[in-house]
Amino acid sequence: MTDRAVETDTAPLFIDLSAVSVMRGDAVVLHDIALEIPAGQCVAILGPNGCGKSTLVQTLTRELYPVVRPGMHVRIFGRERWDVTELRRRLGIVPSTAPPRDALGVPALEVVTAGFFSAARLWPNLRPTAEMREEAYAGMERLGIASLADRELGAMSAGQQKRVMIARALCSSGDGSGQRVLLLDEPSNALDLRAQHELRETLMRLAGDGVGLVLVTHHTQDIVPAFERVLMMQSGRIMADGTPSDLLTAEALSDLYDLQLQVQQRDDLYFAF
Numbered sequence: 001m002t003d004r005a006v007e008t009d010t011a012p013l014f015i016d017l018s019a020v021s022v023m024r025g026d027a028v029v030l031h032d033i034a035l036e037i038p039a040g041q042c043v044a045i046l047g048p049n050g051c052g053k054s055t056l057v058q059t060l061t062r063e064l065y066p067v068v069r070p071g072m073h074v075r076i077f078g079r080e081r082w083d084v085t086e087l088r089r090r091l092g093i094v095p096s097t098a099p100p101r102d103a104l105g106v107p108a109l110e111v112v113t114a115g116f117f118s119a120a121r122l123w124p125n126l127r128p129t130a131e132m133r134e135e136a137y138a139g140m141e142r143l144g145i146a147s148l149a150d151r152e153l154g155a156m157s158a159g160q161q162k163r164v165m166i167a168r169a170l171c172s173s174g175d176g177s178g179q180r181v182l183l184l185d186e187p188s189n190a191l192d193l194r195a196q197h198e199l200r201e202t203l204m205r206l207a208g209d210g211v212g213l214v215l216v217t218h219h220t221q222d223i224v225p226a227f228e229r230v231l232m233m234q235s236g237r238i239m240a241d242g243t244p245s246d247l248l249t250a251e252a253l254s255d256l257y258d259l260q261l262q263v264q265q266r267d268d269l270y271f272a273f
């Protein structure tokens with residue numbers, strides 16, 4: 001393994017995986033994954049329960065490690081070796097879970113600012129600069145939630161909390177060059193129809209601002225037109241990699257979920273049922 005940045009003459013890569021196999025317990029649950037995602041690209045990852053989506057995300061966040069073998073690498077922003085804390089400050093992760101308990105009694109602006117430290121809240125040892133506070137507030141404005149800055153996270157709806165967590169992730173995202181990336185793990189879970197609509201608007205707005213999005217989802221309607229690429233995972237493998245119009249079809253989705261499905265396209269969104 002090397003520590004040097006990998007030079008490419010194309011767009012810099014956010015994610016670059018080669019020959020990645022991951023075990024959980026005695027079982028191999030990711031098989032020989034090869035994947036390149038440029039930093040500004042918007043990519044959705046779809047697949048049935050247990051196909052390995054979370055394992056893939058946890059491999060990126062260094063919670064899980066691949067089996068060491070010739071040709072294997074996991075490069076994030078062109079680097080293989082990371083201090084894990086620094087890496088998590090760059091990944092812009094929006095977790096699938098509810099916000100941590102420590103964040104609930106805290107005003108939203110503080111939770112967002114704590115993103116600079118990958119912390120749930122601003123613990124006494126954490127000293128944000130004025131620029132950090134300004135940037136955190138600007139992130140909330142960008143997501144249309146500046147009016148919630150003083151409200152405690154625990155006093156918000158799930159949809160509002162999700163947008164706060166996205167603003168927080170924006171504070172801890174990017175390769176240092178100004179390019180932002182977010183890794184969103186099933187962000188529409190537990191959101192009602194209106195909150196799902198707002199989430200889609202948020203994704204469009206972020207993509208419009210040039211933020212790269214890697215979205216793990218179970219819902220085809222989360223894959224807004226900004227997404228130019230879809231990965232389909234099945235049994236620990238990437239079984240298809242293509243455009244939404246090629247892959248969000250009744251045939252491909254029926255294959256993926258082993259279930260007869262239909263797809264309706266409305267307002268540039270794909271609804272599977």
Ligand SMILES: Nc1ncnc2c1ncn2[C@@H]1O[C@H](COP(=O)(O)OP(=O)(O)OP(=O)(O)O)[C@@H](O)[C@H]1O
Nearest residue numbers: 024025029047048049050051052053054055056218
């Ligand atoms: N902690 C664990 N120990 C052992 N096996 C696990 C563990 N977590 C997950 N697995 C197994 O690893 C495989 C991949 O699981 P993973 O959670 O990555 O799938 P997923 O696609 O994220 O599923 P979901 O859509 O339900 O979140 C599954 O076979 C699962 O049973």
